[in-house]
Amino acid sequence: MNTPLPPRLSVSGLEVAFGGLTALDRVSFDVHDGETVALIGPNGAGKTTVFNAVCGLVKPRNGTVRIAGRPAPAKATGLLKSGVARTLQGLGLFERMSVLENVLVPLTSLRDPGAVAKALGVLAELDLVHLAARPAGTLPYPERKRVALARALATDPKLLLLDEPAGGLGTADIDALADLVAHVAASGRAVLLVEHHVDFVMRVADRIVVLDFGQVIASGTPEAVQGDPAVEAAYLGLEAAI
Numbered sequence: 001m002n003t004p005l006p007p008r009l010s011v012s013g014l015e016v017a018f019g020g021l022t023a024l025d026r027v028s029f030d031v032h033d034g035e036t037v038a039l040i041g042p043n044g045a046g047k048t049t050v051f052n053a054v055c056g057l058v059k060p061r062n063g064t065v066r067i068a069g070r071p072a073p074a075k076a077t078g079l080l081k082s083g084v085a086r087t088l089q090g091l092g093l094f095e096r097m098s099v100l101e102n103v104l105v106p107l108t109s110l111r112d113p114g115a116v117a118k119a120l121g122v123l124a125e126l127d128l129v130h131l132a133a134r135p136a137g138t139l140p141y142p143e144r145k146r147v148a149l150a151r152a153l154a155t156d157p158k159l160l161l162l163d164e165p166a167g168g169l170g171t172a173d174i175d176a177l178a179d180l181v182a183h184v185a186a187s188g189r190a191v192l193l194v195e196h197h198v199d200f201v202m203r204v205a206d207r208i209v210v211l212d213f214g215q216v217i218a219s220g221t222p223e224a225v226q227g228d229p230a231v232e233a234a235y236l237g238l239e240a241a242i
């Protein structure tokens with residue numbers, strides 16, 4: 001009999017406090033290979049803190065983060081080696097460096113001998129080759145977002161963490177992004193994304209985990225979560241009501 005594989009990401013009983021503020025309270029969820037999970041919730045619900053805890057940027061008071069059954073490494077290079085890549089809300093591009101140089105950064109830190117070929121490959125996949133020599137800071141926002149995504153995909157991660165990937169994009173770019181995320185998941189990768197854009201979430205997520213005041217108040221398929229009274233109450237009065 002085959003032993004089932006552990007989830008690509010398993011967050012269990014996560015508790016994070018900032019001084020007297022409990023930012024995460026016993027948060028648990030899994031993300032499996034080939035699955036896209038969206039983490040949603042009102043402002044301040046704790047979504048970014050989950051990402052930061054997964055990446056070792058904040059230390060939980062309690063709970064565990066496991067990547068493919070092993071404790072998550074705390075350092076950036078360790079995470080890359082474990083097959084984890086992340087995009088940031090603020091993109092975090094090196095503005096004066098070229099698009100190609102930005103995408104090379106994680107590959108170089110892994111001392112990947114095929115770095116240039118891989119970077120060019122991912123730039124081609126994201127229709128960015130023609131911009132490879134341009135300083136990242138000179139590009140329009142949607143292209144800069146694509147560069148950040150290319151940089152995250154360059155190391156061929158098994159788990160991709162996307163922080164507000166649809167934020168600031170127009171309809172056509174969001175459509176293209178949704179197709180890309182579907183393609184990434186269909187290739188067997190696990191995707192965890194934080195997002196406020198409800199239509200995008202409903203379109204790409206296999207499952208949604210809803211946070212409010214640091215607690216998971218609902219989780220399930222987009223259809224199940226959409227009709228959940230606790231979710232409606234959490235969003236009550238907010239423009240982004242799901």
Ligand SMILES: Nc1ncnc2c1ncn2[C@@H]1O[C@H](COP(=O)(O)OP(=O)(O)OP(=O)(O)O)[C@@H](O)[C@H]1O
Pocket residue numbers: 018021023041042043044045046047048049050
């Ligand atoms: N470094 C920090 N020091 C103190 N408090 C923090 C810190 N980081 C986050 N918090 C607090 O923790 C709570 C959760 O914040 P977090 O940024 O994770 O929420 P979020 O759901 O990502 O919000 P948003 O949708 O606005 O990005 C908030 O009350 C926030 O003010």
